[in-house]
Amino acid sequence: KAGVTQTPRYLIKTRGQQVTLSCSPISGHRSVSWYQQTPGQGLQFLFEYFSETQRNKGNFPGRFSGRQFSNSRSEMNVSTLELGDSALYLCASSTGLAGTHNEQFFGPGTRLTVL
Amino acid sequence: QQQVKQSPQSLIVQKGGISIINCAYENTAFDYFPWYQQFPGKGPALLIAIRPDVSEKKEGRFTISFNKSAKQFSLHIMDSQPGDSATYFCAAIRNSGYALNFGKGTSLLVTP
Secondary structure (H helix, E strand, C coil), X not given: CXXXXXXXXXXXXCCCCXXXXXXXXXXXXXXXXXXXXXCCCEXXXXXXXXXXXXXXXXXXXXXXXXXXXXXXXXXXEECCCCHHHCEEEEEEEECCCHXXXXXXXXXXXXXXXXX | CCCEEEECCEEEEECCXXXXXXXXXXXXXXXXXXXEEECCCCCCEEEEEECCCCCEEEECCEXXXXXXXXXXXXXXXXXXXXXXXXXXXXXXXXXXXXXXXECCCEEEEEEC
């Protein structure tokens, strides 16, 4: 079974631009969660999607948004990029909602650099 | 704020030694405590997890010890190997909670 895939793996953008990241979950998984990983803050939850609906959202500004498609693939978008948005963005998929303690399988991440 | 505090930030252990990573939490509603292992260029992968109704769980060389009254849990890696060199994250989540709360990670280096 293929794992979680994320595209692109690396991105370089400049301040003020916007970016879209993509995540393809493991086949059969309906929940997709997004995390931001930085050296200073560690792993921080962005949002979770299940059956095309955002179920939960972390403490991030409205510039961070996402969506999920009927095939469970998910995208996240960051508008008006700031230098502090430079991070590794991780996507994780699971069969059920994270709160039901289903194992989350992480992708390799997208490394975003904002110049 | 950080709901799970992890220490140490980095750890160097000789091959064959025991690696110990500690975590503490405040929210008594947490009821599931997984540990993740992350290699460079990869996403975190679930290593082992424990629920608070048991005090210890062992899988191969990896053991979680859990102290509910102290609100602490730790990962012990016995007979540490160079291949164990990675970053380890503890995490916690409550039933019907919406997200894993991660510690800030421990970078483990096992020297030959």
